[in-house]
Amino acid sequence: MSEPSKKDPRLDQAASSDESVLDSHEKLLGTRPDEGARYALLPIGILFALSALILFSGTYLNRYAGHYSPAVFNETAKPSTGEVAVKVDPVAMGKTAFNAVCITCHQATGQGVPNIYPPLAGSEWVNGPSARVIRIVLYGLKGDVHVEGHVFNAAAMPVFGQVSGSAYNWSDEKIAAVLTYVRQEWGNKAGPISADDVSAARKATGDRKEESESELQTIK
Amino acid sequence: MSNKPEYTPVDSASSCTLLFLLASALGWLVIGGVLAIVAALQLHSPAFLAHCPVFTYGRVTVMAETSFVYGWLANAGLALVLWVLGRLAGEPLRAQNWALGGTLFWNVGVTAAVVGAACGELTGFSLLGLPKFVQLILFASYIAIAIPGLLAWTGRLRQVSFASHWYGAAALFIFPWLISIVHVMLFAVPVRGVLQPIIAGWYAQCAWTLWIAPLFLCVAYYVVPKVTGKTMPSYEFASLGFWTLLFVGGLTGGRHLIGGPVPAWIPSLAVVSCALLLFHTLIVFLNLKGGVCGGTVATRFISFGLAAYILGALVDVVTSFHGIALHTQFTLFDEAQKQLALYGAATTVLFGGIYFALPRITGKAWFSGALVKAHLTLTLAGILLLLVSLVLASVTQSQELLDKNIPLGDIAGHMQVWLSGAIVAQVILLLGNVAFTANFYLTSCRILNISAPAWFATPAATETHVS
Amino acid sequence: MKNNFLYFLGVFAALGISWAGIVLGSNAQLGNLAPYYDDNEQATFPSWMAGQAARGQLVYKDLGCVACHTQQVRRPGFGSDQERGWGDRQSVARDYIYQPFPQLGSARIGPDLANLGDRKPSAPDADDILHLLYTGGKGMPSYRFLFEKRKVGVGAQPALDALSLTGSQKPAEGWEVVPTNRATALAAYLVSLKNPYTFPEAAPVAAAKDDEVKNMNPAAPNPPPKAGIDANAEPDKTSPAMVAGGTPMASPPTPAPAGQAAASPGAPAPQQGTK
Numbered sequence: 001m002s003e004p005s006k007k008d009p010r011l012d013q014a015a016s017s018d019e020s021v022l023d024s025h026e027k028l029l030g031t032r033p034d035e036g037a038r039y040a041l042l043p044i045g046i047l048f049a050l051s052a053l054i055l056f057s058g059t060y061l062n063r064y065a066g067h068y069s070p071a072v073f074n075e076t077a078k079p080s081t082g083e084v085a086v087k088v089d090p091v092a093m094g095k096t097a098f099n100a101v102c103i104t105c106h107q108a109t110g111q112g113v114p115n116i117y118p119p120l121a122g123s124e125w126v127n128g129p130s131a132r133v134i135r136i137v138l139y140g141l142k143g144d145v146h147v148e149g150h151v152f153n154a155a156a157m158p159v160f161g162q163v164s165g166s167a168y169n170w171s172d173e174k175i176a177a178v179l180t181y182v183r184q185e186w187g188n189k190a191g192p193i194s195a196d197d198v199s200a201a202r203k204a205t206g207d208r209k210e211e212s213e214s215e216l217q218t219i220k
Numbered sequence: 221m222s223n224k225p226e227y228t229p230v231d232s233a234s235s236c237t238l239l240f241l242l243a244s245a246l247g248w249l250v251i252g253g254v255l256a257i258v259a260a261l262q263l264h265s266p267a268f269l270a271h272c273p274v275f276t277y278g279r280v281t282v283m284a285e286t287s288f289v290y291g292w293l294a295n296a297g298l299a300l301v302l303w304v305l306g307r308l309a310g311e312p313l314r315a316q317n318w319a320l321g322g323t324l325f326w327n328v329g330v331t332a333a334v335v336g337a338a339c340g341e342l343t344g345f346s347l348l349g350l351p352k353f354v355q356l357i358l359f360a361s362y363i364a365i366a367i368p369g370l371l372a373w374t375g376r377l378r379q380v381s382f383a384s385h386w387y388g389a390a391a392l393f394i395f396p397w398l399i400s401i402v403h404v405m406l407f408a409v410p411v412r413g414v415l416q417p418i419i420a421g422w423y424a425q426c427a428w429t430l431w432i433a434p435l436f437l438c439v440a441y442y443v444v445p446k447v448t449g450k451t452m453p454s455y456e457f458a459s460l461g462f463w464t465l466l467f468v469g470g471l472t473g474g475r476h477l478i479g480g481p482v483p484a485w486i487p488s489l490a491v492v493s494c495a496l497l498l499f500h501t502l503i504v505f506l507n508l509k510g511g512v513c514g515g516t517v518a519t520r521f522i523s524f525g526l527a528a529y530i531l532g533a534l535v536d537v538v539t540s541f542h543g544i545a546l547h548t549q550f551t552l553f554d555e556a557q558k559q560l561a562l563y564g565a566a567t568t569v570l571f572g573g574i575y576f577a578l579p580r581i582t583g584k585a586w587f588s589g590a591l592v593k594a595h596l597t598l599t600l601a602g603i604l605l606l607l608v609s610l611v612l613a614s615v616t617q618s619q620e621l622l623d624k625n626i627p628l629g630d631i632a633g634h635m636q637v638w639l640s641g642a643i644v645a646q647v648i649l650l651l652g653n654v655a656f657t658a659n660f661y662l663t664s665c666r667i668l669n670i671s672a673p674a675w676f677a678t679p680a681a682t683e684t685h686v687s
Numbered sequence: 688m689k690n691n692f693l694y695f696l697g698v699f700a701a702l703g704i705s706w707a708g709i710v711l712g713s714n715a716q717l718g719n720l721a722p723y724y725d726d727n728e729q730a731t732f733p734s735w736m737a738g739q740a741a742r743g744q745l746v747y748k749d750l751g752c753v754a755c756h757t758q759q760v761r762r763p764g765f766g767s768d769q770e771r772g773w774g775d776r777q778s779v780a781r782d783y784i785y786q787p788f789p790q791l792g793s794a795r796i797g798p799d800l801a802n803l804g805d806r807k808p809s810a811p812d813a814d815d816i817l818h819l820l821y822t823g824g825k826g827m828p829s830y831r832f833l834f835e836k837r838k839v840g841v842g843a844q845p846a847l848d849a850l851s852l853t854g855s856q857k858p859a860e861g862w863e864v865v866p867t868n869r870a871t872a873l874a875a876y877l878v879s880l881k882n883p884y885t886f887p888e889a890a891p892v893a894a895a896k897d898d899e900v901k902n903m904n905p906a907a908p909n910p911p912p913k914a915g916i917d918a919n920a921e922p923d924k925t926s927p928a929m930v931a932g933g934t935p936m937a938s939p940p941t942p943a944p945a946g947q948a949a950a951s952p953g954a955p956a957p958q959q960g961t962k
Contacts, residue, residue: 016681025452029455076542
């Protein structure tokens with residue numbers, strides 16, 4: 001086989017030896033004992049590139065790192081207040097609670113059962129002052145109650161609030177949600193009820209036994 | 221100073237170890253290539269081999285990746301790093317038995333990993349297709365292989381520290397630390413919930429930036445000045461580039477977790493780290509750009525690899541922003557990025573290194589110039605075709621993923637043309653690698669040797685680069 | 688860099704810094720994530736995986752389903768995840784605390800599976816999934832090896848869990864296709880994938896541009912952020928959903944529009960002055 005030419009693909013010739021590669025590059029660093037210490041300043045271009053990258057990094061992290069919080073999963077969240085826009089839908093929450101418990105008596109149509117469970121659809125109690133209906137759910141209701149011209153006395157409304165004697169201990173938010181749901185369902189057009197109203201009513205009244213119709217009618 | 225001949229008995233003393241590593245590497249390259257073709261075929265036609273549990277798509281992709289990364293890249297990278305450190309040390313590699321034993325057990329480990337993957341021992345993490353029982357084998361055998369390299373570094377005759385030393389020694393140190401951390405935190409005493417993907421993502425990015433990149437950069441930094449005969453421009457800043465890579469590379473861990481169930485700071489940190497890595501890439505470019513004019517086979521491969529590395533770094537930055545990640549995340553674009561890095565950059569630079577190194581290990585020129593040229597052409601063509609196919613497929617995929625009305629099954633149907641392109645590309649790459657492997661065996665097999673060490677021209681002193 | 692020891696320390700420090708920052712830092716933040724107790728529901732979320740579902744996750748991992756499927760829903764506005772019905776909200780860290788092998792995934796050749804058991808309008812049940820595994824779909828291979836084709840015994844009834852197949856897939860007379868344990872476990876796992884509860888950190892966040900949204904709302908009662916939503920009472924199971932197709936969804940459950948008198952986003956203290 002003939003001697004390979006300079007550009008023969010079978011053998012890449014080296015143009016410098018290992019020692020000279022090492023020595024010549026070392027010389028560039030200016031660290032040989034026979035030379036004075038010299039350090040190269042970063043050329044302005046490289047310095048600019050590095051500074052720009054660091055500036056970018058700092059700015060980006062400031063805006064998009066979510067304050068390094070483990071609760072921020074969305075990097076575009078506003079970093080300044082860290083607030084979370086909780087889009088709670090009380091109607092949906094109320095519906096779930098209604099369907100879990102209230103539906104057994106008041107029925108899915110809100111019509112109740114004649115002579116036994118009062119209807120909620122079109123009920124003057126549901127559409128009336130919020131303070132009344134809050135207390136019905138909080139403390140329960142016993143005795144005669146007149147709803148849409150009919151009287152119901154067969155069963156007592158249980159106690160739902162976080163008060164003594166309650167088997168349910170629903171939170172104020174849950175009661176507010178159920179009431180909000182009921183007050184806009186089946187043609188009812190009353191306004192929503194907030195958890196604060198429920199809390200206020202509960203704190204103002206304290207613990208007490210079930211309401212009766214006459215007591216409730218005094219509330220405006 | 222008298223210039224040492226290019227090939228001396230010092231070099232031949234290490235040939236056994238290095239040839240064993242290289243032979244294993246090439247074997248895994250071919251196996252990985254075949255598995256990659258199977259995986260590409262299955263992506264195109266899911267019914268291919270679907271009846272066989274060993275070849276189900278999820279397992280085949282892992283087998284292909286493991287063979288490629290832990291079989292080919294690791295073995296070839298270690299071989300070349302040991303060779304470079306040995307040559308720079310000026311004496312034969314010491315403790316070679318450790319490396320021989322280590323290579324044997326490393327290959328046993330990788331075989332166990334691939335066979336394990338075929339039997340279902342998968343981890344679910346990218347670049348970490350190593351079952352639990354394999355990890356400690358790889359840990360121990362890597363250390364054994366690294367011992368000669370570290371001894372060559374600490375015991376070097378000329379007490380100068382060159383860029384190849386820094387990158388090579390870093391690659392030798394880092395992998396055992398990475399694999400042991402991952403073994404403990406993900407397998408031995410697994411962390412909870414979403415921390416597993418976070419740590420796995422950190423491992424994958426560290427494996428690329430702190431282990432694989434130093435492996436091939438060590439080679440590139442040695443071969444380029446050797447071939448060009450000039451010092452590298454801007455070499456004064458090479459250490460700045462090195463330390464930037466080391467300190468920032470690991471922080472890119474959250475790059476693929478954008479929009480995911482992880483706190484937002486992790487992907488944001490990855491974005492800025494990818495940007496800071498551009499500084500390292502800039503320095504590497506400035507140092508190694510002279511290699512483009514090298515004109516030899518090695519420098520052609522290395523220049524291509526360098527271009528792919530730079531392009532990869534830029535693409536990493538651009539696609540880590542959430543506006544762009546919106547389009548590229550979860551598509552084949554991620555696969556294209558991975559191929560650009562692992563094949564386009566790492567593999568081609570290692571190919572260049574092997575072309576330069578083998579004559580100096582065996583004392584013989586490569587057996588066939590035609591096979592060399594064929595390998596070069598097929599590799600470059602295959603990589604370009606693969607990248608173009610995957611990117612075009614991902615364009616279709618990303619547009620259609622964003623449209624809620626298009627079911628995923630239809631999207632797969634729309635990508636068929638590009639996926640066929642990917643299959644063809646993998647076949648081309650495999651052909652090139654088979655040519656390469658054949659050339660390697662024909663060269664190193666002593667019976668067929670006809671060329672002689674006298675062909676090596678004695679190299680001159682290095683000229684200082686005039687910028 | 689002549690000093691080998693200093694160099695070694697430098698390399699060690701470099702790896703140590705990224706390890707401490709990302710690994711230890713996230714471990715400190717998320718390592719002790721507890722399930723969330725909701726007063727209204729009076730339950731904790733997420734719940735443990737049932738035994739068979741846990742085994743199914745092993746089968747999922749074993750087959751490498753993660754190569755094509757993800758299990759993470761991205762936030763609204765980041766892709767079409769929510770519009771496709773893959774989830775009501777972004778997946779957060781707390782969703783995965785009871786999964787021993789979270790398979791988040793990084794490729795979507797197939798649809799996301801994080802809420803497969805809770806898809807709207809109808810979620811697939813185990814039979815649908817077994818059918819899909821046996822037949823495969825567009826882009827999805829068939830997993831016949833997870834099933835057993837066997838002869839129905841002489842005079843015996845077909846097995847209860849035999850697949851009901853039609854057309855060319857139907858086995859010959861006297862034969863049936865039954866799922867193996869692996870298939871049943873896998874189907875149980877896939878059906879159990881649901882994230883029904885919206886944790887406070889998972890709720891949609893007002894992005895920087897949405898200042899108008901807060902000002903538009905009526906006086907806010909300032910509910911604490913732990914109000915839970917289970918806005919979807921019962922999934923409608925009238926029609927089976929074919930998973931591989933990725934059911935296009937009618938509309939994601941939206942918060943009550945501003946027209947209805949509904950509670951507005953939890954406002955910080957300054958807004959209470961507008962009440």
